[in-house]
Amino acid sequence: MIFKDFDLKKLFQLMQEHEVSELSFKDGKTEISIKRGREPIFVNTAVPVREAQATSAQTTAPRPEEKELETPSKSEIPLENYHAVTAPLVGTFYRASGPDAAPFVEVGDQVKTGDVLCIVEAMKSMNEIQSDVNGIVKEICANNAELVEFDQVLFKIQKNG
Amino acid sequence: MIFKDFDLKKLFQLMQEHEVSELSFKDGKTEISIKRGREPIFVNTAVPVREAQATSAQTTAPRPEEKELETPSKSEIPLENYHAVTAPLVGTFYRASGPDAAPFVEVGDQVKTGDVLCIVEAMKSMNEIQSDVNGIVKEICANNAELVEFDQVLFKIQKNG
């Protein structure tokens, strides 16, 4: 069959390259269905909405629509295969317990379930955000002392252990 | 199967080239479905615009967009293969020279170039509309004593002679 030497990654790359948005295929009696081109996605340029990129769960590849709506992110790391720790509440993000204290974690650190990753200050109260997995911190996605939205991705962690 | 010597890349290129947005295919009993073009066509439902369906020339099959915009027409005869005589000016359409006179032509009549087909009254002046072909009148497309627009189809004639 035509997919013989194909792996999925290559297929997706190919689809992306050619703006193919849907493809379905059946082998038994060879069914193919391909869809190209997208709905014109409205990209909000006026307001910098910081999008919550994923929920606090093992994430899957983002759908192309979601990709479009991301703000120019510092992130070069795709969410696939990473675990996202998101903000459970709105507030100000702090990487350390005080102005002179060392950050709770840095990129590359090994963390385990229950380790404090950061603080989100909400209404003058300090809320510790803990890791819910064991793994290595791959990216810190929020800026110190800045507002984080509900469900905003704060850390990407590569699970292990 | 038809995709035998095809690879997907070529297929995508081909689709892109031809703005094919959907393609489905079934092998068992060879089913094909292709969808091209992207924009939903706006169909005017609010105002009954009487569309001029064709110019005074040998007509070709109307494009789908034009079909969509046609008013519910009395016509069951497709324009293909017929010659359309259209209104060269705006006015009131009369099939006869006076209220008691016989119509200039009826469906089925043989007409020749120069024969008067109808009158369009514009600003109190009577304008004779002549046939510009030889042929048989297949349909009279306007109602007696009613307004005809610029370029509105008045007669469909099957050319001969």
Place this chain on the structure above:
Amino acid sequence: MISKILIANRGEIAVRIIRAAKEMGIKTAVVYSKADKESLAVKLADQAICIGPAPSAESYLFYQNILSAALSSKADAIHPGYGFLAENSHFSDACRAMKIIFIGPKSNAIRRMGDKAMAKELMRNSGVPVIPGSDGIVDSFNSACETVEKTGFPIIIKASAGGGGKGMRIVDEKKELERAFNYAATEAQQAFGDSRVYIEKYIGSPKHIEVQILGDKHGNVVHLFERDCSIQRRHQKLIEEAPSPSIDKDTRKKLGEIAVKAAQSVEYDSAGTVEFLYNVDTNEFFFMEMNTRIQVEHPVSEMITGIDLIKYQIRIANGEELDIKQKHIEQRGHALECRINAENPEKDFHPNPGKITQLRVPGGPGIRIDSGVYSGYTIPPYYDSMVAKLIAWGTNRKEAIDRMKRGLDEFHIEGIKTTIPFHKEVMKHKEFLSGQYTTDFISKYMS
């Protein structure tokens, strides 16, 4: 000086507040639930902050995230809009505790007007006419009987914490009283967690007349005349107009003065509305309640007076003294508002959310649109169904109605069903045209 407002609301009122703030050079941050990330308010605000998932209880009603968003985004004031937290004195207290300006009246005014039975009592003591009925709460069937002896039938039992028709019962005869009393208390308990009810003389076919108020923190209170909001369906206003076609000049003056008195009795310091029942037969009016917030129908008052109510709300919250005196406030012409809801009027006004595939809004002279939607927008199913407010102004009532008809004809929405056909019917109805319609108009003529 307020330099940034956090808007704790959604839909058209969030957009309305953004517009006022923009014109004043004030920055805006709007909060939104995950269901509202494509909303017009999110597109128009300077900043947008997601505060929770779709359900209101976890987003638009969830103080903590809203206050935290205000603090972290460095907003110095919160505008609550209407609904949600607008008349919640705990929330306004919490704002104050966080040193954030709550754009609304002082908490005490919210509290005193929020308890409907207490508010009636207060009004009675301030010399504002109230409907004959119980002195505050009726806590037993016996005390209900005593009240009814004074008022006579028919009477209406209402929940003290209530609104929206919940916990209400109309009673025509003595023998129905006990049963109705128990039902009302149970329903009030279920709906508001508060079983307290009170009793009023029931006026069968009244008009709902309300007076727009502006009070500042310096003791000044003015009114912007009345609105007639008698076109209601199950206590939901659908069409409002100003001035009321059945109020004459003298009554207007008197109503305005009484409304000002009502506002002054609670040292009211924001935009608010004093609602009256108007008995068209006897020409009497009675205080019903005071809404301590901006209202959906505020644009009709703006259209006839030229005064931007939201801007004044903000200025007042900022401590500024009212720069308009009563004598400077003039009416010009007539204005109507139709609430266009995503509901199917052919199917008992069942909500009809979905994607607006094509939208053309009316324009031209005398037409104003307050809306939170746009072509391509998908209306989420979680919140109220209002899509747009169509407001029409004319030099007189006839011209305003003719404009409204024209605007409704022009309004072109594809993808969802709306109440536009319903409004078209009302606009040509003889009873509506006469101006003499009362709150039973819809049940009487349009069902």
Place this chain on the structure above:
Amino acid sequence: MISKILIANRGEIAVRIIRAAKEMGIKTAVVYSKADKESLAVKLADQAICIGPAPSAESYLFYQNILSAALSSKADAIHPGYGFLAENSHFSDACRAMKIIFIGPKSNAIRRMGDKAMAKELMRNSGVPVIPGSDGIVDSFNSACETVEKTGFPIIIKASAGGGGKGMRIVDEKKELERAFNYAATEAQQAFGDSRVYIEKYIGSPKHIEVQILGDKHGNVVHLFERDCSIQRRHQKLIEEAPSPSIDKDTRKKLGEIAVKAAQSVEYDSAGTVEFLYNVDTNEFFFMEMNTRIQVEHPVSEMITGIDLIKYQIRIANGEELDIKQKHIEQRGHALECRINAENPEKDFHPNPGKITQLRVPGGPGIRIDSGVYSGYTIPPYYDSMVAKLIAWGTNRKEAIDRMKRGLDEFHIEGIKTTIPFHKEVMKHKEFLSGQYTTDFISKYMS
């Protein structure tokens, strides 16, 4: 009584006329060229009649098909809008000959005001101040020299049949005069088929002030105050406002009276505009010309007076007597209009027709949109480039400007370039904000 109007125009003004007629309960038929079959006017009118191919000469300027369409569709009146046939006395004569009411002034008024040199002469005789210059036509270089001896330099040579800057020459010195005179005459001949020119004293940085007039067939004439249309680019108005920020109350009164006098001198019986040059240094104003039609910028006058000019045009054409007296016409607040054109302001305002893929128009208080486009509409390349008029009203000039800024920010058009960025620049320009800007504003500050 007029029961059906044929609209011999396109774009936003066709829509504007449909709106007025609808509100009056009058049926509408709109004519359209083959390029305009998807236009908003075609969608909104009761009937739409194709009258020819895209080029104006074969459609919107082609009397025969337009009159024939009116007769065959049983319209009893024609509204010409502005441009095209609006100031063509032959067309209005032809309407009359066909017993169709021409919604505009009598042909004689069109003719007398259409010949600019003749109109000036007429005004001078009626006691209306005109710019010093030639007594009518200057038919030779010698007679030009005589005129200049009286007026002094600088002078401007203008085409008598003219408009739009064609056939105009400004002359600063005697030695340039002969050459300029010949150029102007040649250009006038080429542009209008009429080489006649006249000479005026040239005022360097004037304001363009115009007064809106309404006259009826019973001898009544009123004015609706002035508009300031000094923001122009190559004699094309881009922004208009009312009232003018540099006219005081006394001057306003005087200007209004003079404009009424000008209209009365030709027994003017429709909506019209008397245009003046206003010398801000000397506080003098001079009659320029009278436009015998509704103008693009009429909404700003409607916004401050509440009067619907198109409806009055129709009523007057119908023979009705004006039901408003001068003393009843009051100004309220301030209004601005920005003409939003499909032009690229970054590329010398080059027209930029094309498909509007997404459109969100501003709304809310004080905002009015007069437009002939919608989301998904393709602007044809054959006609003028105006996409929409954005009109903002405020209680004072500052609020109107703040509203306009907010409206421009909100206006979201995808698919074509527009002049919105240009308008935003003007709205924050110090000179514009001062209100003292003159007709050279754009060449001086925005080029």
